[in-house]
Amino acid sequence: MHDLTPITAFGLAEPTVFVTQSCQLAERPRIALASVAARLGVDEACRAVITDLLRADAPDPAAWLASDIYSAFWMGPDQWMFSADFPDVEDIVARLKTSFGETASITEQTDGWVSFDLTGEVEAVLELVCSVDMRTRSAGYASRVSIHHTGCFLLIEASDRVRVYAPRASAGSVFHGISQAMTSAAAR
Amino acid sequence: MIINHPLLGPRDSAEFTYLGDASLLNRPDPDTATPKDWHDYAYLRDNPAGLHRELWFHEGGDRSWLVVTRNTVTHEITKVELARDVARGLASDVAGMGTKRSGG
């Protein structure tokens, strides 16, 4: 076991939280992420593995779904992002490679993204940071969105709960943008 | 503008970056093309007042390249296709072009 101590994207040991009267934005550490892209010509086999892992068909465009171990969202044609809440996030690529074999290209993404959960009256906040339409989109929607000029992924879990994946290097800016919007929404 | 993405539905054009004329898909065959073919491919573009097929990249989305048929006068968008599908159609039209690989 190595002896290096990780820090969050904010340079801290503990996750960052921001709260207003109507909303909470909380960093969720230790979520393992890996992208899965079907190899050419074997996308059916790749989808079969996904079905196996998620106990459901591979997520359609703009969708995400979860099973007991993994959840996954659609990133692009024949490409998905898998996430899992592993005790050791380092396992995810090895485990997925075992499952997918030669049917997919797996790329480590755990440290590329910082996860945030935004909960509460999210519509009033999200309408100030990105163009997602919370009134017509429902739980299960997933899309890349631009927040504070930064490409992030947004997953709707419920009408009062969304997950945001922000690129790690820009996580501070994204957090700042969302928390400003939370303050603004709470003051209205 | 709103671009009706073939997979994701209507999306704000602000999510895309623009490249230009979709004739860039027609890269000359390196084995047979003449210098003039290469010159025309690299430098010559039509600039129609009317329907124009153009390449847009969904940078703020699924990272697909799209071929968007747009009226440059009215901005009406009449057709949106995945560039990869268009390119595959081209590849099967033109024998011997591009690198072939049988899937699986």
Added chain:
Amino acid sequence: MADHGTNHGTHHRTHGQINRLSGGQIDRNKPLSFTFDGKTFQGYHGDTLASALLANGVRLMGRSFKYHRPRGPLTAGSEEPNAIVALRSGAYQEPNTRATTAELFDGLEATSQNRWPSLAFDAMAINDRFSNFLTAGFYYKTFMWPAAFWEKIYEPIIRKAAGLGALTGSADPDVYDKGFRHCDLLVVGAGPSGLMAARTAAEAGFEVIIADEDFRFGGRLNSEHEFIGDQAGADWAASQVAHLGTFSNVRVMSRTTVIGTFDHGIYGAVERVTDHLRTSAEGQPRQILWRIYAKHTVLCAGATERPIAFNNNDRPGVMLAGAMRSYANRWGVSAARDAVIFTSNDDGHRTAADLHRQGVAIAAVVDTRADAPSAHEYAVIAGTTVTDTRGRLGLNAVQVTDATGHSRWLKAGSLGVSGGWNPNVHLTSHQGARPVWNDALNAFVPSPSLPPHMSVAGAAAGMLSTHGALHSGVDAACKALEIDPRTLPALPKADDRPVTQSAFWCVQGSERAWLDQQNDVTVKDVKLSHQEGFRAVEHLKRYTTLGMATDQGKTSNMGGLAVMAELTGQPIADVGTTMFRPPYTPTAIGVLAGRSRGKDFHPVRLTPSHYWAKERGAVFVEVGNWLRAQWFPIEGETHWRQSVDREVLATRSSVGVCDCTTLGKIDVQGTDAAVFLNKVYCNGFAKLAVGRTRYGLMLREDGIAMDDGTAARLAEDHFVVTTTTANAGKVYQHMEFVRQCLCPDLDVQLISTTESWAQYAIAGPNARALLQKVVDAEFDISNDAFPFMACGAITVCGGLRARLFRISFSGELAFELAVPARYGDAMMRRLMDEGEEFNVTPYGTEALGVMRIEKGHAAGNELNGTTTAQNLGLGRMVSKAKDSIGSKLSERVGLNTEDGLRLVGLRPLNPKDKITAGGHVMSAEGPVNAAHDQGYVTSAAYSPTLGNMIGLAFIKSGSERIGDRMRLVSPLTKTSVEVEVVSPHFVDPEGERQRA
């Protein structure tokens, strides 16, 4: 609702409000105190600044733009040209706001503009006496010569004399937001048609947004004395708004101006969140710029009344008749206790009746029509016109002239003018559609080629009756959303009198008759424009500045066109109208910027070692969005060069560490990964062995170099490609283009992993010794086991997965170590601890730059979008054995001439001389000019290793001129330095160090 206490004596605080009438939609239980030019006044909740000032007997509210003529409000809305004031004070002061839309709050401070020393006595009013010299085209004619005078003399004088309010010069202390909303139906305007359109859509279950610029919904219903069913119009409107409020699928946006129509149903709207409040809550935005995505839109923007031009029609007290009605009915205010009405249509008579009902004495209704309707309560003078007015700071008499030319003066403090109503077509033409002339209405109406999915209802569509408005609102919603109108309840009864409008624009013989009051354009100016040949409508506009003020000519364009039409003998339909463009009303720059100001102008990307570097006192530099350590000063260093020189020398003599995470990293996988890289790089990758890295050069299809980097082969089907920091996004996009558009049948998958890995360059003779202290023992990184350009997956510090690449940008023995980003901070600290024995030195981007110049490596300055592989001295890299992007066109003759530019090094003959980047290289003798240009310097630095400045340059036939003496000149900085052309590899040209 409408009658909040009609002059009950008890809480009477109309103290000073000499022109406050009864009634109105104001709350007399909420008196408000405000100041205008330092003097304190009282008004009521529900007032605008203009209505409250009028109530207090203040008609004079501003001075005109050019002639500094006294002006009062012409209108009661956002079309106002005259009553332009500054609101608030200090850094919060905002100039050029319309008193007619400024919502009154307790403590509001307002100041008049464009006057000195005071509003009542303005020294610049002298301009009015010299009006003969200040006619149309005045600027063009007067200040032609000498040219040098323009900037220093004329412009400052004109700017001081003419104009509007001044900016505070302080940063705007307010915050602004931007937001996004979506709907099935956007209703622009909440008058009778808008309320009905919204209600119809709401009840059918659609997502509806209804927006109105006013703080009170109802549109003209709030200004009229009329009934819908058995309710007063204003009460009916309030009940409709309350009804809409019960729907969760309706968003009611008051104080929100839809400012622009954009492609495919996108609308811009500005919501004023706190402008009506004395103070805002912490973090509360002052305004929000909404981007509204509407599947359908109904424009219910109403109509704007148009004036009639006659001499001296601009005195305070002269108003549009409909505005007088608004003040009387909505705010319980009159501009004076007596009034004359001048009208060309029946609408003016409504004003007379309403004012009379409110107790204002009507001196006469002057109707241009011979067949004007008569009235019992006051005199109607048919077939007559108003020909002049009197009153220095406000109206006191009106001259009336009949058809025979007989004139007389009528005493009155206010004059209502009605020339009919123009539909507010602005938003229909933001995308290019020109309004069309309607002969029946004598007005422009929306073009039939509306923006897609937009329809127009109510007065904006030319339906000038309330009945017509209600019905057209319902119809528009039904058509847009495919609602069956038979399922809807019957509409209440409303005013359905036929509306006719005559074309009467300008009283005969008018000269100093104002058409555009905000820009001081008179009938005489239009005549001059015609006389001098500027007759086309767009020329007229620019020559006279008609319609070019902040009100965009809402009350003036029509009159100007009509006068020009008459002069040219054309019908107005043929003269046409100028275009309307966003924004519909003046918009604060702050709201367009939103949060993107100051340090929030763009997002910031932090490297994994950022917090550590900050602790070390690093100086940071912005590289794109990245913040990178530029150098790390230590105690005693007072100049950046001291730090940079030390970092370079320490690295070259022992070991240095630099965060190079910012380089783009693209994961390339698939069975065709190598074939794919062969396509995107001009050099070959198919034969690169697993565990090896190769430098690669990407060309554009035209043969010009695009980017360079390395590709490391981690497995047969797995590469990691690096790009330069600046081009990371562009290269990824290009690679996706090649993958999806040119090679769609290759099995290759791409994804960026730039931020996943913290990557550190460890360079210098002790690099390996340092690394051996952290790399786990089972990985042999000796020169034999892990030679130059090796790569592989390893573990460090007892099992942390990592990647190691033996690549060198500095020219030293060097490695790049990558660990998961969250361990980047700990890894850097560990390297510093373990490296203490080697005096390990962190180095920043400056030292990095110096070392790469010393080594002769090309970077962004050399890959500048004009250079080829040949120019870079990398011509032999372009493989002829395969096709790659750009390989064919890089063979063009023009790019391969004998005397082409080649990358060389430059060294000053006098070691003290400077090498200037951007300087040009000339032969040692001969003229210094563009014709004799031999090349240019791309990069320059002081080399602490060599003890003098060095440079990289592109020089014609450069590789054959090594050893030549030339001149480096920079005419801009008056530099002329003797230099020697040398190899670009200043340090270790044989590359022995990096292979050690």
